[in-house]
Amino acid sequence: xxxxxxxxxxxxxxxxxxxxFVAPGARRRLRERAVDIxxxxxxxxxxSVFTTNEQARVSDAEFLASGPTVxxxxxxxAFDADGELAQPKELSINKIGHAQHDLDDEFQRFSYDxxxxxxxxxxxMVDARALQSMYIFKQPHIGGEVGCHQDATxxxxxxxxxxxxxxxxxxxxxxxGCLWAAPGGHHGPVRRLFKRNEAGExxxxxxxxxxxxxxxxxxxxxxxxxxxxxxTLVVLDGRLPHWSDINRSAQSRHAYTLHCISGEADYPDWNxxxxxxxxxxxxxx
Numbered sequence: 201x202x203x204x205x206x207x208x209x210x211x212x213x214x215x216x217x218x219x220x221f222v223a224p225g226a227r228r229r230l231r232e233r234a235v236d237i238x239x240x241x242x243x244x245x246x247x248s249v250f251t252t253n254e255q256a257r258v259s260d261a262e263f264l265a266s267g268p269t270v271x272x273x274x275x276x277x278a279f280d281a282d283g284e285l286a287q288p289k290e291l292s293i294n295k296i297g298h299a300q301h302d303l304d305d306e307f308q309r310f311s312y313d314x315x316x317x318x319x320x321x322x323x324x325m326v327d328a329r330a331l332q333s334m335y336i337f338k339q340p341h342i343g344g345e346v347g348c349h350q351d352a353t354x355x356x357x358x359x360x361x362x363x364x365x366x367x368x369x370x371x372x373x374x375x376x377g378c379l380w381a382a383p384g385g386h387h388g389p390v391r392r393l394f395k396r397n398e399a400g401e402x403x404x405x406x407x408x409x410x411x412x413x414x415x416x417x418x419x420x421x422x423x424x425x426x427x428x429x430x431x432t433l434v435v436l437d438g439r440l441p442h443w444s445d446i447n448r449s450a451q452s453r454h455a456y457t458l459h460c461i462s463g464e465a466d467y468p469d470w471n472x473x474x475x476x477x478x479x480x481x482x483x484x485x
Contacts, residue, residue: 201318210323214386214440217426218319221433226310227369231454233306234335238293241272264396264403267332267473270300277342293337294344298473301333301458302482311458316365317485319435320460325363327463329481331355332473334457338377343447345377348413348423352438354394355473357465362438368428369454376453377444379434380423382414386437395470403472413441460484 202216210216262271278285278292285292301311311330320328332355337343355362372378389409397404414422423443426434436442438459447453461467463481475481 201315202322207322210435210437213381213383214437215381215383215426215442216323216435217428218433218435219429220431221315222367222369222431224431227430229306230310230335230456231369233304234296234337234454235290237270237296237300237304237335238272238290243272243274243289261401264401264472266298268299268303268475268479270296270303271298272296275339275342276344287342291339292342293339295337296335298332298334299475299479300335301330302479307333307335307456310456312482312484314485316458317483319365320363320484323363323435325361325460325462328363328460328484329463330458330484331362331461331467331481332459336453336455336457338444338447338453338455340376340447340450340452343377343453345446346444348416348441348443350390350392350413350439350441351436351459352390353392354471355438355459355461356390356393356471357461357467359465360390360438361462361465363460364434364436364438365458365460366434366436367456367458368430368432368434369456370430370452372426372428372432372453372455373449373451374425374427374445375447375449376451377447378428378453379426380416380443380445381426381436382422382441383424385414385422385441386439388439388441390439394472396472396474414443416443416445 273294275294280286300307391409393406
């Protein structure tokens with residue numbers, strides 16, 4: 201599937217941009233299905249808000265239980281001062297997660313594309329298995345910043361194997377909050393681990409290396425923008441620092457992310473995302 205030049209580029213940079221991977225029809229079907237899920241979803245009295253601020257990350261019961269479910273999370277800025285939605289529900293959702301790749305027919309068809317298994321093999325993954333999925337809306341005007349982070353912080357394996365497959369369902373631009381990545385940054389250490397606490401009822405962020413993550417612009421210059429058109433696949437090494445800005449535009453930036461790990465690696469039980477024994481991870485291929 202991938203050329204030698206592409207695999208060399210991935211190993212050097214920690215990411216790979218694959219143009220025209222998703223056909224327009226597949227993008228349309230996935231987007232329509234995501235909208236249908238939101239339309240049918242009725243939020244509980246305790247509304248789950250997704251934040252990427254590591255000091256204020258929501259770790260309520262719904263978040264910790266969402267690994268084997270299909271759940272909707274609100275944007276931080278979706279509510280007004282009185283706690284009411286400031287815009288319609290469909291324009292207030294940050295993401296859908298985290299197991300639609302196994303629980304929803306449309307997402308399942310999209311996620312278990314044989315081409316993904318080929319790419320996983322080409323970049324050196326052994327027994328690649330789908331762990332987590334997210335449909336990210338990046339809503340107009342309120343689509344929140346995703347702070348610079350490494351995916352291995354949140355989905356840790358020993359050895360580190362987590363790999364992200366990020367699909368642009370809509371154009372990703374500087375204006376609507378495209379990804380930024382630090383080329384070669386995956387050669388550095390994992391800085392933090394996001395763990396369930398000892399009681400299993402909340403989470404803690406543990407620093408294991410004090411090397412600072414790259415600063416977003418204008419403070420830093422290590423991150424480069426990945427402006428890509430709809431249909432593009434971006435493959436991300438789990439150790440790669442990456443970031444995305446607030447969506448300040450009037451255009452949404454829908455994307456779908458599938459995180460995979462090696463079935464041969466150890467997946468600790470302190471990872472926040474846990475699945476029941478009767479829901480084992482499925483191979484990509």
